[in-house]
Amino acid sequence: MEPGVSAAPSPDVTHPLQGARIILAVSGGIAAYKAADLTSKLVQSGAVVEVILTAGGQEFVRPLTFQALTKRAVHTDTFAPWTGTSFGHITLAREAELLIVAPASANTIAKLALGLADDLLGAVALSTEAPLLLAPAMEHGMYHHPATQEHLATLLQRGATVVGPESGRLASGYEGDGRLVPVETILGRARALLGRDGPLAGKHVVVTAGGTREPLDPVRFVGNRSSGTMGYALAQAAIDCGAEVTLITTTTLSPPVSAAIVAVETAEQMRAAVEQAITGADVLIMAAAVADFRPDQPQQRKIKKRPDQHVMDLRLTQNPDIVASIDRPGLLKVGFAAETDDLVANARGKLTAKGLAMIVANDVVDTIGSAESVATIILPDRPPDELPRMSKQRLAAEIVARLLPLLDPEDTNGA
Template identity: 50%
Template sequence: MVRVLRDRRIVLGVTGSIAVYKALDFVRQLTQAGAQVDVVMTEEAQAFVTALTFQTLTRRPVHTTAFEAWDAEQAGHVTLGANADIMIIAPATAQSIARLAHGFADDAVSLTALACPAPLIVAPAMDHYMYWHPAMQANLEILKSRGVILVGPDHGPLASGMVGDGRMASIDEILAVTRKALGRTGPLAGRRVVVTAGPTREFIDPIRFLTNASSGRMGYALAEAARDAGADVLLITGPTALPDPKALDVVHVTTAQEMYGAVKHAVQAADVLIMAAAVSDYRPRHVAREKIKKETPIQVLELERTVDILREINQPGLLKIGFAAETEQLISYAQEKLHAKNLDMIVANDAREAMGSEFSSVVLITAEGIIDRIERQSKVALAEAIIDHVAAMLRTRVATDERTP
């Protein structure tokens, strides 16, 4: 369960587009994450999906008309909008965007949006030429000038049969932008965080390489947790099978040397470096220019050390967090790395349990000793706990700096 969504009051406006079917999955994911979702539908949206469908998913009443009864506690859509933590309109048709841009309040969605002081996310969905019409572009500019967060649209097959711009953004992207917006005032707001993830590959010849079993899940989860805590995040990742996280910056690298170059550049403007990548310790001393054939006599593969990225990065003021994936003497080896690489904190785990798995347990260690033992749980939950400690360390550093004359 993603913490930034838990118990949040989310209003979802649904307007009359075929993309409304995607909103069903969006609602399902929000409610499973623990959010309270109130759905507001236009009359046109109900031609595609019934209100009962959304009511079944949310287990809450669905609002379909601008004329709702008021009582002692609820002033119709005025209360619905006023109490929301965020409002999302997905899909947002050309008509609904025009209403929003010009302040109309003649249907349930536009009325609720006008009465909502919380952040507003709009995911356009329409035909290519409608999207690029000057009137539509002008309306979108009006919304952006008011601080409305626009997501998409994507390029792809459209309901008309043509291929172009106007396809509603993916639910993964809308969800990520929602999480980022909800976490905008979190404990890492205003901070720049660099996270590394995944393995590196050190080539023997053009198609063979040395690598390890890292899946990248821990680093990706840390990047998303930092984003959800309000940080501006850059993820530097080696090759993985994971899709890029949304609503944050991603840089892809392959070798340890490439990762070092990307990290060295990125930390110049960063407050925190979290080095979760499983960087190869060795690389072949010589790389064959062509594929080594079976018939080639067996040779000894000479290896040399790769760059120790954390040891090399010594930027003043940068909070450095490392990982120690070990198979024995977990605590003592982690403490050695902590001091040798001048880290602020190290996250120690059993490599056999953690690598390639969606779950892990960790021990967090600073120069003062063990500060937390986190039992086996999902890497998403672990990432949130680690980011909590990172935020606390930054607060302590700020407080110490303020006391220093």
């Protein structure tokens, strides 16, 4: 995974996995060993994980692995004695906020689609109101069999979320469809499902991230040190609150799993992508470091140096100011001001000039390309809100929290 972004949330950020009661059902496929990694990452993210091993699952992995990782008994048997206030599948089903089946075997998918309750997972799946997240893994032929496809379609139609499978090398050694998606993808989907009824549910947030690259010739560009970390963290923070997110990015960091990604390079491309994405959007967060200028005449061929050439003049032309140029009623615009001097005064000037609802000001030298940020959040007619140094993930959560009352002023007045 790329530096700066991780599906396992930063420990100082509150997120939907924290404290969530999750059932992880592991069925009988060769990818069952990957479920141990998933369990470990869910636990590290603060989730309370109850593991169910199907009969098939127990052929591949042993309960002790999951018991050690979760510090909880592993569930395998519908008919295990009920104790105290724990009523087997009924208690598991009632307490669950999310049911993940990973890997989901063809057999288990069929049973879930048919509503069979001849094992503990089947009984829990019928009893629970928790959303169902399936990560199928099997041989290419099993996956493409009409029976499996029909069962998956049935489950999707009932509201289940299905991630994968991916194409690639399968356990058999053949290439095909059927690989379990990466554990980070399952974690990201789980995070989005748990957050989906959050305060940004039904809202569309567009985020830009990374530094633009303005071409000089086919191999060189004028750019900046922006890593995109802040924009990616904002996209994740908005997803955590239930938003639909479009992330317009110049970087190749691993994006939040549920974001719609639009890849761009130049300021011009970013402007066009933003204009398209904001149709029907509620919020635009311009976290990208858009180059103020671009080479006036990018060359079609690689620029060659001559031995007697000691200097090269570079003529630049001004790029569009994306956030200032967008004026759509009902769209809440958030800007960033990376400054070296007179931080608050300069940022407040931009807030007014560009019609922003909020601006996040930070010292560019301290912040750009770094994992942390020292930021001041400025809203019209309010004193600046100076935040201490914190991770960009935490800052993203702070920014999103301050956006909520601006979106629904009546709902959250005084909150």
